[in-house]
Amino acid sequence: MIDQPTQIRSGEELDKNQLAAYLKKELGSQTEVVAVKQFPSGFSNLTYSVQTQDQEYVLRRPPFGANIKSAHDMGREYRVLEALEGVYDKIPQPVLYCENELAIGAPFYLMERVQGVILRNQLPQGIILSKNDWQQLSEAAIDQLAALHQIDIQQTGLETLGKPDGYVERQVNGWIKRYRKAETNSIEAMDFLAEWLPKNQPSSSPTAFIHNDYKYDNLVLNPEKLTDILAVLDWEMATVVDPFMDLGTTLGYWAEPNDPKPLRQFGLTSQPDNLNRAQLWERYTQQIGLRTEHAVFYFAFASFKIGVIAQQIYARFKQGFTKDPRFGGLIYVVKACAENGQQAIRQNKISNLYT
Helix, strand or coil, X not given: CCCCCECXXXXXXXXXXXXXXXXXXXXXXXXXXXXXXXXXXCCCCEEEEEEECCCEEEEEECCCCCCCCCCCCHHHHHHHHHHHCCCCCCCCCEEEEECCCCCCCCCEEEEECCCCECCCCCCCCCCCCCHHHHHHHHHHHHHHHHHHHCCCHHHHCHHHHCCCCCHHHHHHHXXXXXXXXXXXXCCHHHHHHHHHHHHXXXXXXXXXXXXXXXXXXXXXXXXXXXXXEEEXXXXXXXXXXXXXXXXXXXXXXXXXXXXXXXXXXXXXXXXXXXXXXXXXXXXXHHHHCCCCCCHHHHHHHHHHHHHHHHHHHXXXXXXXXXXXXXXXXXXXXXXXXXXXXXXXXXXXXXXXXXX
């Protein structure tokens, strides 16, 4: 039931001897690295298990072939975890950050391993969730997001992490540019979104600390009670900006039963009795006490952004920077994301887009 690492994918190996030497220096001369394995899921930063003689750590590093200085800033992700210590109790404890690329070929950081269940594209063997479990889990997930957004950013000093003024406009323009740079196929629906989004942005927005990649497979669940969230993972894109952008991203990943198959295969939100996107939106806004008339914009932008992320990874695969076979089919994810965003705009709703 517990999420487990496996053998390291070809081409993504770490130099165990160099890593061991570095950890001995930083953690103490008695630290012996027994084994290094890889967590096989995920499409962004690479995640490894580092087992010493008395403890297991999780190591995060940028993907091979990626622009380390922009989208994969390990130092920033580590500083976010440090800033959240004592403020938000659903994080792994940060252990150390290494900026020197000589240790393993790239910057990386180490954090504690939180043992628990992670829901990916299928239930782990031995786990059965009832209708009531799915409903409670989806409620717990959106409640946790609302709680995160209610952290006092001034009192905690988190406000220094972001630049909220003009954020939405920068994001729209930036992701359109990223798409054009990574574009490999002509996709009409992506072109439609790229034209519609700049013309339909909200004129103002609230400010909160956001995760920016909040979804089921970034939640560690209690094996004894799967509706209990032990930790939230992957803080690489956390910042302080419009919280509805965060909610939109969550809903962009939140596939419903009638969504295109390429989206449904990446998670379990399409299982019956999960709340649908409209229900999640309503529950969130009730808890956080904020309202907006721009739900379709936030969902459409998230669909476009997720499509661009998939396109960037697919482009790296096409260029030969990664040999992971999962990446070869991501062009269908790009098309499905674009279709979802376009359908939401045309129907002026975010749920039940194909019924």
